[in-house]
Amino acid sequence: MTKIQVMLGLAAVALAGGLVLALNAPIDALQGEFSRIMHLHVPASWLAFLAFGVTAVASIMWRIRRTRAWDRRAAASAEIGVLFTALSLATGSLWGGAVWGTYWDWADPRIATTALMFFVYLGYLALRSASPDAESAAARSSILGIIAVVQVPLVYFSVNMFRSLHQGQSIRPDGATMPGGMLVAMLVNVGVFTLVYFALLAARTDVMRQEEAARALEPAAGEAVRPPRFDEVPDV
Amino acid sequence: MAIARLDDISLTIGSVPILRRVELELSEGERLGIAGPNGVGKTTLLMVLASLLPPTGGQGSVLGAALGTPDVLAIRPSIGLSGHDPALYDQLTLAENLDHVARLAGVASGAVDVVLDQVGLAEAADRKAAACSEGMRRRTDLARLLLIRPRLVLLDEAHAGLDADARIIVDEIGRRAVADGGAVVTVTHDADALRSQADRVVTMTGGMVRS
Amino acid sequence: MSFWGQVIEFARRDLVAERRTGEVVAIVMPFGAVALMTLPFALTIDSALLSRVGPAMFWVVSLLFAMQIALRHSAADRPEHRAMLSLLGIDPFARLIGRAASSSLLVGLFMAVMFPLMVVFYSPDLPPGWPSALLPAALAALGLSLVGTLAAEVTAGLSGRTMLAPLIVAPLAIPLLVGGSQALESLPDNGGILPWTLLVAATDLALAVAGAVVARPLEEAAR
Numbered sequence: 228m229t230k231i232q233v234m235l236g237l238a239a240v241a242l243a244g245g246l247v248l249a250l251n252a253p254i255d256a257l258q259g260e261f262s263r264i265m266h267l268h269v270p271a272s273w274l275a276f277l278a279f280g281v282t283a284v285a286s287i288m289w290r291i292r293r294t295r296a297w298d299r300r301a302a303a304s305a306e307i308g309v310l311f312t313a314l315s316l317a318t319g320s321l322w323g324g325a326v327w328g329t330y331w332d333w334a335d336p337r338i339a340t341t342a343l344m345f346f347v348y349l350g351y352l353a354l355r356s357a358s359p360d361a362e363s364a365a366a367r368s369s370i371l372g373i374i375a376v377v378q379v380p381l382v383y384f385s386v387n388m389f390r391s392l393h394q395g396q397s398i399r400p401d402g403a404t405m406p407g408g409m410l411v412a413m414l415v416n417v418g419v420f421t422l423v424y425f426a427l428l429a430a431r432t433d434v435m436r437q438e439e440a441a442r443a444l445e446p447a448a449g450e451a452v453r454p455p456r457f458d459e460v461p462d463v
Numbered sequence: 464m465a466i467a468r469l470d471d472i473s474l475t476i477g478s479v480p481i482l483r484r485v486e487l488e489l490s491e492g493e494r495l496g497i498a499g500p501n502g503v504g505k506t507t508l509l510m511v512l513a514s515l516l517p518p519t520g521g522q523g524s525v526l527g528a529a530l531g532t533p534d535v536l537a538i539r540p541s542i543g544l545s546g547h548d549p550a551l552y553d554q555l556t557l558a559e560n561l562d563h564v565a566r567l568a569g570v571a572s573g574a575v576d577v578v579l580d581q582v583g584l585a586e587a588a589d590r591k592a593a594a595c596s597e598g599m600r601r602r603t604d605l606a607r608l609l610l611i612r613p614r615l616v617l618l619d620e621a622h623a624g625l626d627a628d629a630r631i632i633v634d635e636i637g638r639r640a641v642a643d644g645g646a647v648v649t650v651t652h653d654a655d656a657l658r659s660q661a662d663r664v665v666t667m668t669g670g671m672v673r674s
Numbered sequence: 675m676s677f678w679g680q681v682i683e684f685a686r687r688d689l690v691a692e693r694r695t696g697e698v699v700a701i702v703m704p705f706g707a708v709a710l711m712t713l714p715f716a717l718t719i720d721s722a723l724l725s726r727v728g729p730a731m732f733w734v735v736s737l738l739f740a741m742q743i744a745l746r747h748s749a750a751d752r753p754e755h756r757a758m759l760s761l762l763g764i765d766p767f768a769r770l771i772g773r774a775a776s777s778s779l780l781v782g783l784f785m786a787v788m789f790p791l792m793v794v795f796y797s798p799d800l801p802p803g804w805p806s807a808l809l810p811a812a813l814a815a816l817g818l819s820l821v822g823t824l825a826a827e828v829t830a831g832l833s834g835r836t837m838l839a840p841l842i843v844a845p846l847a848i849p850l851l852v853g854g855s856q857a858l859e860s861l862p863d864n865g866g867i868l869p870w871t872l873l874v875a876a877t878d879l880a881l882a883v884a885g886a887v888v889a890r891p892l893e894e895a896a897r
Contacts, residue, residue, distance in 0.1 A: 320794060331794045333714040333724065346708045353700040449596060451587035454628045457635050460580045515757055515897055540763040550758035554691040554748055566683050567675055567762050591694070611762070 231429050238419075238426035245270075245419035252412035261325040262409075268318040269413055270420035271311045272341070276379045277424055278308030279348065286372035289365055295439065296432075298365040301372050303431035305351050307424060312345040336385035344378040351375060361439070466491055466526060466615055466646040467512055473520035473670075474507060481507045482518070483670040489615075494637055494647045496661030497672070498654035504670040505650040506547070509617050512648060513544050526615060540568070541645075543613030543636075547620060549604035553593035557584055557603045560592055561610055568611050578606040582632050601625060605632045614645035621649055622656050634660070677768050684772025689779065691748040698743055698780045706739045706784060707791055714795065721797065728796025732788055733855045737818060737847050740781045741840040744822025749773060753831065756896060767889035770823055774885075777819035785815055801861040810857040810871040813878055817850040820881040824888070830896045849877040 228236075249266035285301035319338065324330040332338060351371050358364035405413070467489040474482040481504045489495055489512075499505050510516040511523070517531035526541055528534035551560045561575040579588050582602045592600060602625075608616060609632075621633045637647040637660065649660055657664050665672050675683065692698060713731050714724055751759070751769075759769060789811075792798070825839035832838060853874035860866030 329721075329797060331797065333721075333795075339711075339715070342711060343708075346704055346711075349700075349704045353704065356696060356700055446586075449599075451584070451590065452596075452599060452602075453583035453586065455581060455583050455631045455635070457581050457631070460577060462577065510757075510897070513757070513761060515760055536763065539761045542761050544757055544761055546754050546757065548752065548754045550752075550754040552687065552691060552755070554694040555687070559690070563683065563687055564758070564762065567680065567759075567764060569675055607758075613761075 231426070231433055234426040234429055238423045241419040241422050245416040248412045248415055253406055253408040255409070258326050261322060264318050264322040264325075265409075266412055266416045268315060268322055270416045271315040271318060273417050274420045274424050275308050275312040275315055275344075276383065277421065278304045278311065279344070279376055279379050281428070282308065282348075282351075282372045283376035286369035289369050290373075295361070295365075295436075298361070298369070299432045299435045299439075300428065301369065302352075302355060302364075303428055303435060305348055305368075305372065306431060307427050309345065309348045309352060311420075311424075312341065312348065316341060316345060337382060340378065340382040340385045344375075344382055347371075347375045347378060464491055465489065465524075466493070467524065469511070469518075469521065469523040469530075471521035472511065472518045472523050472530075474504075474511060474516060475519045481670055482511065485521070485670075485672050487665070487672055489646050489648065491644050491646060492641045494641060494660060494662045495649070496654075496657035496664040497648065497650040497667055498657055498664055499650075499652065499667035501652055503667045505652075505667055506619055508667065508672070509544070509546075509619050509648065509650055512615070513542050513617055514539060515544075540611075541614040542617065543608040543611055543615070544617045545601075545604050545608055545619065545621060549592075549600040550607070551592040551600055551603060554591060556589050556591055557595065557599070558588040560603060561606060564607050565610055570610055574610055578609045579603075581609065581635075582606045583628065598625060598629060602629055602632060605629075605636060608636050609639070612639065612643070614640065614643060616640040616645065616647045618647065618649045620651050622651065622653065622660075677765055680764060680768035681772040681775060684769050685775040685779075688749050688773060688776035692746070692776070692780065695746075695748045697746050697748055698784065702739055702742055702746070703784055703787055705742075706735050706788055709735050709739070710788060710791055710795055724796045725798050728792050728798035729858055730855055731796065732785075732792040733851045735788060736781070736785050736814075736854075737844065737851050738840065739784060740777075740815070740818035740847075741822045741825065741844065742836070743780050743784060744773075744777045744819060745826050745836050745839055746780075749776070749826075751830070753897070756830075756893065760893065765889075766893040767886050770827060770885050770889050771882075773826075774816070774819045774823040777823055778816045781819050781822075782812060782815040785811060801858070803861050804858060806867060807854075807858045807861065810854050810867065810874045813871065813874040814850045814854040817874060817878040817881055818847055820878060820885060821847045821850070824881065824885055827889075827892045827896070830892075846881075850874055853877065 245266070249263055252263070252266065254260055255262035281304040282301045285297050285304060289297040289301060316338075319341075320330045323332065323338075351368055354371060355364040355368045358367055465488055467487070469485050469487040472482060472485040472487075473480065485508065497505055497508065507516065511518055511530065512525060514525055514528065514530060514535035523530040525535070526538040528538045551557075552563070555563065558575055558579060561579065562572060564570075565572055565575050576585070576588070579585050582605060584599060584602055584606065587595065587599060590599075592603070595603070605621075616636055618633065618636075622630055625633070640647050649657060651657060654664065654666070710731060713727070717723060793800070821843045822839070825843040826835070828842060829835035829839045853870045857867050857870040857874070860870060
C-alpha cells in the first residue's frame with residue numbers, strides 16, 4: 228500500500244468515526260435532531276478556510292520558488308476548498324431551512340460572503356483551465372490565489388461585524404458557547420475533516436504530478452510528423 | 464474547355480478599387496501562377512475565382528457558372544481553396560477536423576486516415592489542432608484538399624512556412640487536379656517558387672494582371 | 675449530405691468543442707449565478723420584494739447570458755471556416771440551425787441550473803403546477819438561442835461583437851422574456867398558460883423563418 232492509500236484509508240475510517248460521534252452527540256434543545264447538521268457544516272466551512280489559506284501560501288511559495296510542486300498544491304487545495312465550500316453552503320442552506328424556515332437569507336452576511344467566496348474560487352479554477360499552459364496558469368492564478376484569501380477572514384468575522392441569523396463563534400476567548408459533549412463532537416469532526424483535507428490534498432497533487440509526467444513523455448508535436456507517403460499509401 | 468474566364472473584371476469594396484480590368488483565362492490541365500507583392504489584390508482575385516466574392520464589374524465564369532449569379536452554388540463543391548490560415552477548428556483533433564469535412568462532403572470516413580498517412584500526419588491524428596505547429600496545421604489543410612479532390616484548386620501562399628517535404632504535398636494536389644482535367648491557381652509574392660509549380664506565370668500590380 | 679444531416683453535424687461539432695473548452699459550464703454558469711446574486715445586494719434586503727422579483731431576475735439573467743452562450747468562442751467561425759463551408763456547398767441555414775440547436779441545449783442547461791439557484795436566493799412563491807411552465811421555458815431557450823445565433827451571424831467578424839450582438843437583438847428577445855415569465859405568473863388562472871406558450875412558440879417560428887430568409891445574405895455579407 229502506498230502512503231497516499233494509507234492516508235485515504237485512515238481518513239475514511241476517521242470520517243466513519245466522526246459520523247458515529249455526530250449521531251450520538253447531544254442535540255440542541257430548540258433545533259432538535261437538525262442540530263446534528265452542525266457536525267458536517269462547521270467542519271466543511273473550516274476545511275474551506277484551511278484550503279484557501281493553503282492556496283494562498285502555496286501561491287506565495289510558487290512566486291518565490293517557481294517549482295511545479297507549489298503550483299500543484301495551490302491548485303489542488305483550491306479544488307478541495309471549492310468542493311467543501313459548496314458542501315458548507317448546501318448543508319447551511321438545509322440547516323437554515325429546517326431551523327430558521329428559510330433556505331437563504333440575504334440579511335445574513337456570512338451566507339452572502341461565503342457564496343461570494345465560492346464564486347471567486349470557481350473563477351480561480353476557471354482561470355486555470357482557460358490558461359494555455361501550466362506556467363501561464365500558475366502565474367495568473369497565483370496572483371488571484373493571494374488576493375482572494377482576504378475573503379476568508381471576511382467570511383469568518385462577518386457574524387461579528389453585522390447582525391446575523393448565524394450564531395457567533397462557538398469558541399471565544401471567554402469560553403465555549405455550547406455544551407461539552409456537542410463541542411467535543413464538533414471539534415473531533417473538525418479534526419477528522421482536517422485529516423480528510425490532507426489526504427485529499429496528497430492524493431490530488433499526486434494525480435496532478437502523474438498527469439504532468441505523462442504529458443512530458445509525449446513526443447513533441449514535430450516528432451509526430453513524417454515525410455509524405457503518396458507512393459506507399461494508395462488512394463481510397 | 465476553359466476552367467475559368469475573366470473578362471474585364473473589376474471589384475471595388477466600398478470606394479476602394481481592389482481589382483481593375485482583370486483579363487484571365489484558365490484552361491483544363493493548366494497550372495497558373497500569379498505573382499505580385501503584398502496588397503495588390505492576389506487573395507481577392509483568388510476569392511473571385513472561388514466564386515466567394517462577386518465582381519462589381521465585368522463578366523466572368525468558373526466551371527461553366529457565371530460569376531455573381533446563383534449558378535455558382537452548384538459548382539462550389541468542385542473548388543478547393545487553401546488560404547493564408549488553415550481552416551481548422553482549434554478544439555478538434557486533426558482527424559476530427561477532416562472527419563467533419565468528410566461527412567459534410569459525403570466522402571467515406573476511411574479516406575481521412577488515408578490522407579493523413581499520405582501527408583505524414585498519421586501519428587499526429589489525435590492531437591488537437593490548437594496544439595499543433597503551423598506546419599502541421601497547413602499540412603492538414605492541404606490534406607483536406609486531397610480528401611475532397613476538387614477540380615479547381617486555389618492555393619494562396621501555399622508554400623509559405625512549408626518545408627521541402629510539405630511542398631511535395633502541394634505538388635501532389637496540383638498533379639491530381641491536372642490529371643482529373645482540372646486546373647491549379649497558385650498565388651504568391653515569391654515569384655521564384657512558381658518556376659517549378661506553374662506552367663504559366665502572370666504578375667499582378669495595382670489590382671491588374673499582366674501576362 | 676441532407677439538410678438535417680448537416681444540422682446534426684454542426685450541432686455535434688459545436689458540442690464537442692464546447693465539451694473540450696468547458697466555457698459554458700466553467701465560466702458562463704458561475705457568472706450567471708453571480709449575476710443572480712447581485713440584485714439582492716443592490717436592493718434593500720426586503721424578502722417580500724426579492725420573492726416577487728426572483729422569477730423576473732431569472733429571465734433577465736437567462737436572456738443576457740443566452741447571448742453570451744450563443745457568442746461563445748468555441749462556436750465562432752473564422753473567415754477561413756466560412757470560405758471552406760461555402761465551397762463545400764453547405765446550406766448556411768443548416769449551419770445556423772445546427773448552431774442554434776447546440777446553443778439551445780447549453781442555454782437549457784444554463785436555465786436548469788439557474789432556476790433552482792433563483793429559488794434558493796429569492797424564495798419566490800411558486801404557484802401550484804409550476805412544472806407546466808417548463809414547456810414555455812424550453813421553447814424560450816430555443817428562441818433565445820435562435821436570436822443569439824442570428825446576432826452572432828449579423829456581427830460576425832466585427833470588433834466588439836460580444837457587446838454589439840446583445841445590443842442589437844436583445845429587444846427581439848423581449849417576447850420570449852414576456853412569454854416565459856408571464857407563463858409562470860398566469861398559472862393560477864385556468865388556461866392562462868396557453869396564450870403565453872403560443873406567444874413563445876410563435877416567436878420561435880418567426881425567428882426560424884427570419885433565419886431561413888437571411889442565412890445566405892448574411893453569409894455573403896460576412897466575406
